[in-house]
Amino acid sequence: MNFIEFQKNKRRELMPSGEMLAKEAQQKFGKSYSLEKDQIQKNFNKYLKELLELEFKIYKKYEKSCSEKIIKEAVQKKLLKSSGSFYKDLIANYDNIWNFFLSISQSRKTRAGGSFENHVKFLFERLDYPFDSQTFLNGRVDYVIPSESAFRKNRTACVVISIKRTLRERWRQVIGELQSTRAGKIYILTADNDISTSKVKEIKSHNVTLVVWDEYKNERFEDYHYVIGFSDFINIHLPSSRALWKSLI
DSSP, X not given: OOHHHHHHHHHHHHSOOXXXXXXXXXXXXXXXXXXXXXXXXXXXXXXXXXXXXXXXHHHHHHHHHHHHHHHHHHHHTTSSOOOSOHHHHHHHTHHHHHHHHHHHHHHHHHHHXXXXXXXXXXXXXXXXXXXXXXXXXXXXXXXXESOHHHHHHOGGGOEEEEEESOSSSSHHHHHXXXXXXXXXXXXXXXXXXXXXXXXXXXXXXXXXEEEEOHHHHHHHXXXXXXEEEHHHIIIIIHHHHHHHHGGGO
């Protein structure tokens, strides 16, 4: 076995899953903050951001410990050269080290996408909104409120939600799939802080509302009414939709 295969296998063995990391962060978060419905509604933007930051801190702790164990065992197994000279060892192991950190970077990106979705779901479930997740409605959607069966009765009364950490990959395909549901209200929730106005306008042309951090909304899209902050989404948009779909439950 070469070093690249070894470190990938070892990382899978040592690193907790995304779900486990999210749960650890949520448990720790719950010891410091109230998770009562009214507090989540009031602080949704803050809570979501802090959950993401807390999980990343926990992740980095595991990542550092995992990397130390991988390097130590790789040297013992002579998969990495060790002469006692940092400079010589860096040169001798350059390709392996480059691939090692590339693998770490890829793992971080994979975890980050799932992390955002995990924490949105964690907070959303505590707001007592009925929903079905990962439902196929002319394309897969993350949430449909109040349910898929209600959507089949009257799609124009229902809410469809897609959760995307960034809008940098296949976002046009996602928009097309969402529009094809022809739901009454369609939202994309994102943690992206690098969204062009042209992208926002294209999203709006498909009758989709973009939900971003409150701070980003105020700084970048204050005059764009089809871009809203998480606080308005939770406290204004979702409650106002309840009158439309509550009779379908």
